[in-house]
Amino acid sequence: MLTEPIDRVIVEFPATAGYRGVGRLVLGGLSSRFELPVDRVDDLLLALESLITQELAADAVTMEATAAPEGLRARVGPFASSQVDDASVARVLRPLVDDVSEQGGPDGFWVELGVAAGRSAG
Amino acid sequence: MATEPAFLRLLEAYRAGDESAREQIVEQFMPLVRKIASRYAGRGEPLEDLVQVGSIGLVLAIERFDVDRGVKFTTYAVPTIVGEIQRHFRDRAWAVHVPRRMKELSLKLARTIEAATADLGRAPTIAELAAETGLQNEEVVEALETYHAYSTRSLSQPLGLGDSDEGTVEDLFGVPEAGYDEVEDGVLLESGLAALDDRERAIIELRFFEGLTQSEIAARIGISQMHVSRLLRRSLAVMRGRLDGAATEQGL
Numbered sequence: 452m453l454t455e456p457i458d459r460v461i462v463e464f465p466a467t468a469g470y471r472g473v474g475r476l477v478l479g480g481l482s483s484r485f486e487l488p489v490d491r492v493d494d495l496l497l498a499l500e501s502l503i504t505q506e507l508a509a510d511a512v513t514m515e516a517t518a519a520p521e522g523l524r525a526r527v528g529p530f531a532s533s534q535v536d537d538a539s540v541a542r543v544l545r546p547l548v549d550d551v552s553e554q555g556g557p558d559g560f561w562v563e564l565g566v567a568a569g570r571s572a573g
Numbered sequence: 574m575a576t577e578p579a580f581l582r583l584l585e586a587y588r589a590g591d592e593s594a595r596e597q598i599v600e601q602f603m604p605l606v607r608k609i610a611s612r613y614a615g616r617g618e619p620l621e622d623l624v625q626v627g628s629i630g631l632v633l634a635i636e637r638f639d640v641d642r643g644v645k646f647t648t649y650a651v652p653t654i655v656g657e658i659q660r661h662f663r664d665r666a667w668a669v670h671v672p673r674r675m676k677e678l679s680l681k682l683a684r685t686i687e688a689a690t691a692d693l694g695r696a697p698t699i700a701e702l703a704a705e706t707g708l709q710n711e712e713v714v715e716a717l718e719t720y721h722a723y724s725t726r727s728l729s730q731p732l733g734l735g736d737s738d739e740g741t742v743e744d745l746f747g748v749p750e751a752g753y754d755e756v757e758d759g760v761l762l763e764s765g766l767a768a769l770d771d772r773e774r775a776i777i778e779l780r781f782f783e784g785l786t787q788s789e790i791a792a793r794i795g796i797s798q799m800h801v802s803r804l805l806r807r808s809l810a811v812m813r814g815r816l817d818g819a820a821t822e823q824g825l
Contacts, residue, residue, distance in 0.1 A: 472718055475718055476714060476715060476718055479714035479717065479718065480710070480711045480714050482699070482714075483699035483700065483703075483710035483711065483713065483714055484710075485698075486698045486700060487698060487699070488695055488696035488697065488698055488786075488788070489686060489696045489697055489698065489699060489702065489717070489798070490696040490786055490787035490788050490798050490802070491696075491786075492699060492714075492717075493717070493787060493798075493802045494787070497802070497805060497806060497809070500806065500809075501809060501813075504810075504813060542781065543781065543809060546780065546781050546784060
């Protein structure tokens with residue numbers, strides 16, 4: 452369980468296949484602080500994998516993962532276009548995590564994935 | 574294989590809305606895909622996986638081919654098919670460099686998850702797995718990641734459900750999936766699903782349409798949760814290739 456109110460990890464990694472595992476390992480490591488069933492952790496990582504294969508507005512993926520008592524959030528981007536408006540992406544993301552939101556900015560679109568702490572699988 | 578005029582007629586029919594025309598094109602050019610895929614056999618990936626990946630390249634080529642450029646379809650399709658197969662190898666290259674200890678840990682972890690799920694009646698947490706295996710939480714996460722990377726299982730390998738799930742990708746092109754017609758992006762979705770075999774489509778349907786968890790899917794079809802996870806990842810990756818091509822064609 453978390454001992455601090457908020458833990459935050461920010462990582463930037465190349466947007467190539469060989470580095471996607473870096474993002475998954477970081478987010479997986481942070482998610483292990485929660486008592487989440489392993490299939491929920493895997494769903495979260497699957498959502499991340501689905502996101503970071505989309506077209507970016509930069510050469511690298513930036514992921515800011517925040518662990519708080521209420522749950523885990525991962526802000527990922529910047530994407531060249533809206534991912535939430537892309538039905539094929541949103542359809543994959545929404546069943547995998549508890550919350551999907553997006554913010555557009557001058558540098559591109561940022562997607563935030565949220566997983567609530569203490570909710571059973573499914 | 575279709576002559577160029579015959580091919581152009583089929584392509585024109587497909588682009589006018591005749592889905593069966595694309596099925597005919599795919600069927601006629603699958604020997605080409607197999608021939609190309611066979612050149613890459615013996616490099617650690619099952620031939621049927623390579624054929625499946627190559628078929629994605631074929632479909633992309635059909636979607637993107639510009640008749641006004643004045644080149645033969647095969648001239649355009651071959652590099653597209655080769656490119657998909659080569660990308661497949663690039664994406665999976667790091668899998669062969671996983672340390673032996675981590676491979677062993679990942680396999681041990683897979684067995685532990687199965688046993689713990691049976692004992693607990695739910696999927697175990699990372700902390701529970703760490704306690705059970707004597708690993709740190711981060712090592713468990715790393716071993717899980719390794720498990721997904723370290724895979725030589727064929728996409729076409731049966732899951733023990735009987736003969737009904739042993740169709741090949743060629744068999745599946747054009748098989749209608751009426752249940753998805755109602756969704757607004759049904760055309761794109763079908764394009765992606767058409768690249769999957771029966772069991773992969775079943776798992777995608779159970780997870781994303783019926784809302785079953787990975788563990789529930791595992792229990793229903795009699796495989797491990799980690800195997801479900803692996804098949805989900807691979808299915809989504811295959812679908813992404815198809816969706817990208819179809820979306821580009823539709824200007825989405």
